[in-house]
Amino acid sequence: MRLQDLATPCLVLDRGILDRNLSSMSARMRRHGVAFRPHLKTAKSAEIARRAISGEAGGITVSTLAEAEYFAACGFRDITLAVGITPAKLERAAAMVTSGTRLTLLTDDPDTAAAIAAHPAPLRALIEIDSGECRGGVAPDGGALRVLGRALGSRLAGVLTHAGHSYAGRTPEDMVRIAEHERSAAVRAAWALRAAWLPCEVVSVGSTPTACHARKLDGVTEVRAGVYMFNDLFQAEIHSCTRSDLALTVLASVIGRRPGTNRIILDAGALALSRDRSTAATSHDAGFGLVWDLAAEPRYGNCRIEAAYQEHGVATGDAPLPFDELRVGTRVRVAPNHACTTAAAYDRYFVVDGGDEIVEEWERKNGW
Amino acid sequence: MRLQDLATPCLVLDRGILDRNLSSMSARMRRHGVAFRPHLKTAKSAEIARRAISGEAGGITVSTLAEAEYFAACGFRDITLAVGITPAKLERAAAMVTSGTRLTLLTDDPDTAAAIAAHPAPLRALIEIDSGECRGGVAPDGGALRVLGRALGSRLAGVLTHAGHSYAGRTPEDMVRIAEHERSAAVRAAWALRAAWLPCEVVSVGSTPTACHARKLDGVTEVRAGVYMFNDLFQAEIHSCTRSDLALTVLASVIGRRPGTNRIILDAGALALSRDRSTAATSHDAGFGLVWDLAAEPRYGNCRIEAAYQEHGVATGDAPLPFDELRVGTRVRVAPNHACTTAAAYDRYFVVDGGDEIVEEWERKNGW
Numbered sequence: 063m064r065l066q067d068l069a070t071p072c073l074v075l076d077r078g079i080l081d082r083n084l085s086s087m088s089a090r091m092r093r094h095g096v097a098f099r100p101h102l103k104t105a106k107s108a109e110i111a112r113r114a115i116s117g118e119a120g121g122i123t124v125s126t127l128a129e130a131e132y133f134a135a136c137g138f139r140d141i142t143l144a145v146g147i148t149p150a151k152l153e154r155a156a157a158m159v160t161s162g163t164r165l166t167l168l169t170d171d172p173d174t175a176a177a178i179a180a181h182p183a184p185l186r187a188l189i190e191i192d193s194g195e196c197r198g199g200v201a202p203d204g205g206a207l208r209v210l211g212r213a214l215g216s217r218l219a220g221v222l223t224h225a226g227h228s229y230a231g232r233t234p235e236d237m238v239r240i241a242e243h244e245r246s247a248a249v250r251a252a253w254a255l256r257a258a259w260l261p262c263e264v265v266s267v268g269s270t271p272t273a274c275h276a277r278k279l280d281g282v283t284e285v286r287a288g289v290y291m292f293n294d295l296f297q298a299e300i301h302s303c304t305r306s307d308l309a310l311t312v313l314a315s316v317i318g319r320r321p322g323t324n325r326i327i328l329d330a331g332a333l334a335l336s337r338d339r340s341t342a343a344t345s346h347d348a349g350f351g352l353v354w355d356l357a358a359e360p361r362y363g364n365c366r367i368e369a370a371y372q373e374h375g376v377a378t379g380d381a382p383l384p385f386d387e388l389r390v391g392t393r394v395r396v397a398p399n400h401a402c403t404t405a406a407a408y409d410r411y412f413v414v415d416g417g418d419e420i421v422e423e424w425e426r427k428n429g430w
Numbered sequence: 431m432r433l434q435d436l437a438t439p440c441l442v443l444d445r446g447i448l449d450r451n452l453s454s455m456s457a458r459m460r461r462h463g464v465a466f467r468p469h470l471k472t473a474k475s476a477e478i479a480r481r482a483i484s485g486e487a488g489g490i491t492v493s494t495l496a497e498a499e500y501f502a503a504c505g506f507r508d509i510t511l512a513v514g515i516t517p518a519k520l521e522r523a524a525a526m527v528t529s530g531t532r533l534t535l536l537t538d539d540p541d542t543a544a545a546i547a548a549h550p551a552p553l554r555a556l557i558e559i560d561s562g563e564c565r566g567g568v569a570p571d572g573g574a575l576r577v578l579g580r581a582l583g584s585r586l587a588g589v590l591t592h593a594g595h596s597y598a599g600r601t602p603e604d605m606v607r608i609a610e611h612e613r614s615a616a617v618r619a620a621w622a623l624r625a626a627w628l629p630c631e632v633v634s635v636g637s638t639p640t641a642c643h644a645r646k647l648d649g650v651t652e653v654r655a656g657v658y659m660f661n662d663l664f665q666a667e668i669h670s671c672t673r674s675d676l677a678l679t680v681l682a683s684v685i686g687r688r689p690g691t692n693r694i695i696l697d698a699g700a701l702a703l704s705r706d707r708s709t710a711a712t713s714h715d716a717g718f719g720l721v722w723d724l725a726a727e728p729r730y731g732n733c734r735i736e737a738a739y740q741e742h743g744v745a746t747g748d749a750p751l752p753f754d755e756l757r758v759g760t761r762v763r764v765a766p767n768h769a770c771t772t773a774a775a776y777d778r779y780f781v782v783d784g785g786d787e788i789v790e791e792w793e794r795k796n797g798w
Binding site: 069070071072103125126127145146147148149150151154169170171173174196197198226315316317318319320323327329332333334336337338339369371372373374376389390391402403406407408409428429430 | 437438439440471493494495513514515516517518519522538539541542564565566594683684685686687688691695697700701702704705706707737739740741742744757758759770771774775776777796797798
């Protein structure tokens with residue numbers, strides 16, 4: 063089967079680029095001498111997880127209980143769920159722990175910490191630290207941290223932070239600085255716990271931009287990152303990668319032509335691409351995605367999807383589009399703004415290796 | 431089972447509101463004396479489709495081949511696929527036609543029209559007319575229309591237009607005017623075909639706003655609409671409904687609290703709600719959705735999701751939030767900007783009927 067034979071829209075994943083992205087991040091972490099725990103929130107695929115942990119300690123990160131259950135069922139035994147848990151969700155977590163998965167939870171809430179500590183199953187949790195994003199987490203130095211540590215007691219596994227505000231950075235220097243904030247917040251929190259005679263085995267940090275740009279990771283025990291596996295136009299804008307490192311594209315068909323206004327219409331709209339507009343805040347606004355040719359070459363100039371309806375993407379370029387080539391039915395590849403939100407609409411990857419032949423088909427696990 | 435027992439995030443559908451929305455649209459179409467062909471692009475559910483066509487002629491509209499195949503497998507025999515088809519997609523369409531489904535396709539492309547006409551299976555198609563949206567479709571009066579009509583020949587079923595630009599209207603008067611443009615474009619196109627001795631059985635128009643506001647539908651044979659079933663915050667802003675007509679919400683749990691900045695964090699982020707920001711262009715920007723209480727009452731003031739990360743929604747309000755009530759684990763209902771994009775992340779509806787008891791569970795069919 064070849065790209066030309068696939069029903070559109072669908073996800074195309076280039077295995078060569080994927081493997082290159084995986085190995086360059088692993089090599090970076092080896093140079094730092096720190097363990098790497100890939101985040102599967104983007105890929106949500108056991109096949110990709112196996113490739114990502116090859117040569118690593120074996121642990122993975124996930125963002126939902128459904129992902130945790132899926133990966134546990136696929137044989138992964140060391141899983142960190144890096145989104146704050148609620149008391150009602152502890153039963154599903156406990157069921158996984160009881161069947162042999164080393165599942166590590168996350169909390170920044172004293173009531174939830176108490177529920178974790180009181181649970182009959184041997185649950186364990188990290189305390190979420192706010193390293194500057196102001197989303198979840200407690201301050202790295204302060205009473206709230208010690209209250210949480212004492213509430214968790216022997217269930218305390220350590221601390222975790224995510225410098226999500228790295229996405230607001232724009233220069234490599236921004237990322238170096240934010241990575242150091244992330245590191246120092248986590249390490250300070252770890253020492254604050256230890257100073258209170260509380261255990262802090264795990265000191266976990268990470269985001270793709272900070273993982274790429276961290277100068278030092280002293281005191282950190284593990285790094286997490288997820289979107290680096292695929293990369294996307296936004297990550298290229300914030301210096302995590304270049305556009306040639308994008309492993310994921312959406313295969314689409316031309317379904318309409320408007321030469322009079324230099325526009326084509328694709329069967330990839332808001333559902334196939336997501337409504338993510340993250341590149342709008344960068345110096346290269348890609349609309350809802352860039353339109354490349356079937357070989358993923360940017361041969362149509364800066365052709366981009368300027369409007370996304372439910373099933374229609376309307377694309378235009380700065381120069382006249384080659385309408386003799388772009389007939390109804392012509393296949394193109396759309397490079398997404400944000401791989402995580404785009405991939406979430408699909409249940410599988412069609413895998414290529416540079417060419418147009420489908421060499422594998424890998425499943426994805428969506429939902430909660 | 432009750433709302434309190436469900437894993438979050440998930441879709442909650444209020445059957446009473448759904449049925450009221452369905453019957454008021456059906457009644458409106460009966461008053462116009464025109465056939466109604468509900469669009470299932472929003473609901474993507476056989477159970478909802480059966481309720482929507484109850485008392486109607488029986489036909490439905492869909493937006494993807496996967497929907498068409500799903501509904502055909504569920505026993506629906508009269509289906510219009512209202513997104514432009516490509517030659518490569520004709521095989522899947524032909525397989526449905528051959529197994530007894532009256533599937534009507536859509537095209538505005540002469541090559542595709544020729545492929546439809548030449549296909550061994552008895553395919554039929556509508557010509558897409560541009561009634562002012564400038565997305566798909568040919569002009570209602572002009573040579574392109576006749577070229578398409580002649581290319582389709584005996585496979586020509588009629589004309590179809592969608593006034594998607596009604597979403598840019600803001601007043602009921604805008605909608606009345608756009609509905610009349612939509613009607614007159616379709617009817618003019620139909621007469622242009624008939625004047626050229628071409629058949630034009632179907633004259634199909636529709637969008638939720640124009641279906642709600644059309645004053646007359648003379649010459650139209652059928653109306654399509656989809657999001658009216660659920661409604662959403664955007665439709666309330668553009669006068670298709672009021673906020674009390676929203677049948678669909680996302681059930682979410684509080685996973686974090688930041689009283690210092692008057693913010694709560696929910697387990698409903700960009701994947702659970704979509705990144706749709708359509709209300710940003712209206713006078714009541716709802717962020718990524720409004721946060722209502724478990725009974726879907728807007729008891730937290732104008733509490734809205736101001737930031738949506740992959741699995742985190744950060745909400746705030748104009749007044750202090752009741753943090754004594756909003757503990758980690760508290761369930762809330764999020765009213766979405768756009769029901770179509772939000773529902774697309776889920777594979778089922780948990781159905782309530784005014785209260786908190788789950789009275790039914792209905793499946794959804796996503797994908798392409």
